[in-house]
Amino acid sequence: MSKKDYEKTFFHSKWRPAMAWAYLLICVFDFIIGPVFWTILQEMANVKTFVQWKPMTAAGGGLFHMAMLAIVGVTAWGRTQEKLRMGPFGGIEYEKETFESVPPERTTSINTNVKQPRNVDDEFDFENIPPSKSKQSRKT
Numbered sequence: 001m002s003k004k005d006y007e008k009t010f011f012h013s014k015w016r017p018a019m020a021w022a023y024l025l026i027c028v029f030d031f032i033i034g035p036v037f038w039t040i041l042q043e044m045a046n047v048k049t050f051v052q053w054k055p056m057t058a059a060g061g062g063l064f065h066m067a068m069l070a071i072v073g074v075t076a077w078g079r080t081q082e083k084l085r086m087g088p089f090g091g092i093e094y095e096k097e098t099f100e101s102v103p104p105e106r107t108t109s110i111n112t113n114v115k116q117p118r119n120v121d122d123e124f125d126f127e128n129i130p131p132s133k134s135k136q137s138r139k140t
């Protein structure tokens with residue numbers, strides 16, 4: 001089988017949407033159709049104690065849903081990447097960005113309205129500090 005024949009096969013080109021549709025149908029049955037018909041069936045059978053519908057896919061902590069969503073999500077992302085790489089024949093054309101470092105423009109004006117920070121050393125005389133009371137009590 002040549003590469004062109006392989007790419008034209010149904011399974012190769014349509015398995016991702018088929019997987020998403022299958023998961024949608026499973027969810028619709030398990031959470032909408034199943035519970036409704038289960039309740040109708042119990043009503044028609046005149047059951048005195050109704051039993052709640054238990055979704056089969058929710059068993060095991062919903063591992064089935066996590067796995068299916070991971071598969072569908074990763075394949076959708078992969079398909080997007082494939083479309084971006086296809087080029088001019090059916091793909092999305094885009095220019096590769098170059099990441100060059102461009103220095104910001106320098107300004108020559110100085111903002112004079114900004115207050116200068118205070119220097120604490122200029123305002124406080126460290127040489128003439130009175131002794132603290134705790135030091136005086138130790139001397140005596």
